[in-house]
Amino acid sequence: MLKGIITLLVFQFFGECITKLFDLLVPGPVIGMVLLLIFLIIRKSSFESLDTAVFLHLRYLPLLFIPAAMGIITQVDIIAKEFWAILIALIVGTLIALVFAAKFMDYLTIKTTKEKNINEL
Incomplete structure (x- = not known):
């Protein structure tokens, strides 16, 4: 170790x-x-x-989230002021990540299928 x-x-x-x-x-x-x-x-x-x-x-990874949670609690007024910007950024970022992951999975699936078909010949 x-x-x-x-x-x-x-x-x-x-x-x-x-x-x-x-x-x-x-x-x-x-x-x-x-x-x-x-x-x-x-x-x-x-x-x-x-x-x-x-x-x-x-x-012990969950212990690292405690400081982040405390930071959120201490910055409630700033978060409340910028709520809509934060919410839109979260939604847009999530959608971009989902689209990218779906396209990447399509690419990997097609690549794996082609390799499988080539190996069967």
């Missing part, structure tokens, strides 16, 4: 370095997560200690 935690910290560190070096607005841990994803895609598998470390962190 120690190897897994060190792996997570190393990728977070690389993400932070890239953020500071290029003065990006994206948080370092997000860049580190993308780098970890690329690493795992290239490696084509994970390893047991990384899986254990990730599972340990995922168990």
Whole structure:
């Protein structure tokens, strides 16, 4: 498990370095997560200690929503002022995500069907 935690910290560190070096607005841990994803895609598998470390962190993921909920509670007046803008942004964003996901699933389904038909010949 120690190897897994060190792996997570190393990728977070690389993400932070890239953020500071290029003065990006994206948080370092997000860049580190993308780098970890690329690493795992290239490696084509994970390893047991990384899986254990990730599972340990995922168990406590709901605790991260507490600060966000408190932020919403403390900013009720701003949210009330901008209610319609927030609501429209949520609806439009959800619709865009749904359309994109549906089109992507269509693409994957067609691609899989074509590959299956080619393999049957």
